[in-house]
Amino acid sequence: MTLVALLGYGRFGRAFGDLVTEAGFHLRAYDPYTEVPEAVRANSVAELVAGADLVVVAVPVPAMTAAVAEIAPHVTPDQLVLDVGSVKVRPVAALEGGLGARIPWVGTHPLFGPLSLTLAERPLRVVICPNEVHPEAARRARYFYESLGCVIIEQSAEDHDRAMARTHALAFFIAKGVIDADKALADDPPPFVPPSFQGLARTMQSVRADAGHLYRALHQDNPFAADVRQALIEALVHADRKLTSAEVATAPESLAIPDLGTRSPELHEARAHIDSLDRDLLVLLRRRADLAARAGRAKRALGHGVLDASREAELLNQRRRWAEEQGLDPAAVDDVFQAILRLSRSVQRQGD
Known part of the structure; x- marks a missing residue:
């Protein structure tokens, strides 16, 4: 893949386009409702x-069906079409209905927004929803997102929307x-204010920061959101x-939020072992920090700065492979080592 076509250049589209160009892809963008920089601007959907190589549909979910219908006459079977919506059941239906078996398509959801990209948060995660009509499309989408430095999670559109209803949509509803x-x-x-x-x-x-239109999409376009809202209400x-019943005076313990450890001796024992193991982990972190400080001194002697991006990328890739060998979630282990690298950089900067 070399040329990425981006339909939609709103807040997310702009940020996503920057990520695409930073990864070395050529970008072309079209949006009749907002200004697109001349260097990447297309003047029509056909252009x-x-x-x-890849057509990314980055429009609000309610506009998805119309957007797919607009590009359908112009795309060819050697191209790949994907969306970046925050819900998946309805966008996937729009892709299937508009492109069918003729044009390869796949639903995706980047689990990051403009704020995440501005703050350089890592890792960037993306959900890909493989489909039986175009099984190869998921592999091509994975290659594209991994080229952007993303970690991939595969889910069905239904499982994705159920998970988002209980997490993303619920967070928006409470907020x-x-x-x-x-x-x-x-x-x-x-x-x-207290930590809580x-x-x-x-x-x-x-x-x-994620923009108000997302609230509507997460709740009105996710078929599972209403049930989750109702359960919370x-x-x-x-x-x-x-809280206002007479039971409060006679049985105040009924209001307590139960501590799971007091309800299960097995859980209590497991937590005690975890506490002991965590102390061992901290000892190892201390040793690792000492080695990081030693590496920092060696870098300064060479006239090198603290950050060694290629070394860090190689280290993280290796740790993810080790995690897979141990049957652990590579993305979760990546998070752990991202934090460890921040600690190491901090130790090395203290020596400057």
């Missing part, structure tokens, strides 16, 4: 897709409720009634 209930608190929380609210404040900040109503 956009002509000669492209919207807090914002609507106390806008002043959401806009300017006091500096002395700090986590919620970060969620509200993230929700706002019923749980909150039940909790509220319990």
Whole structure:
């Protein structure tokens, strides 16, 4: 793949286009509703897709069916079409209905937004939803996203939307409720808020940064979101009634959030072993930090800076392979070693 055609140049489209060009791909973009830089601008859908290896549909989910219908007459069987929507069941249906068996297509969801890219958060994760109509399309999409430095998760469209209803959509729903209930608190929380609210404040900040249109898409375009919302509402109503009932005076323990460890001796024992093992891990981290400091001194002697991007990339790839050998989730292990590398860089900078 060399030329990527991007249909849609909104907040996500712009950020995604930058990621594509930084990875060395040529980019062409078209959006009749917003300004596209002249260097990458196409003047029509036909011009956009002509000669492209990959066509990325980056439009709001409600506009997906119309967008696919617009590109369908111009794409060819040697091209790949994918979407980047935050829900998958309906976009996949739009791709299948508009392109069918003639044009290779696959549904994808980059689990990052413009804020994540601005903050250079890593790793970048992407869900790919393989389909039986074009099984090879998922492999091609994986190659593309891995070329961008992304970690790939494969799920069916239905499993993806169920997971997003319970996580992404639920986070937006809770944050919207807090914002609507106390806008002043959401806009300017006091500096002395406890850690329990700090986590919620970060969620509200993230929700706002992801743009308001996403709230509608996550709830109205995800077929599983309504049931999750209803379950939460019923749980909150039940909790509220319990707080105001006579039972509080006679049985205050009924309001406690149960500690799982007190309910299971086996769990209590397992946690004790985990605590012991974590102390051993910290000893190893101390040893690793000492070695990182030694490496930092060697770098300074060579006139080299702290960051060695090629070494870090090689290290992370190797750790992911080791994780697979141990039957561990490579993406989760990648997270662990990203944190360890931050610690190592910090130790090395202290020696500057």
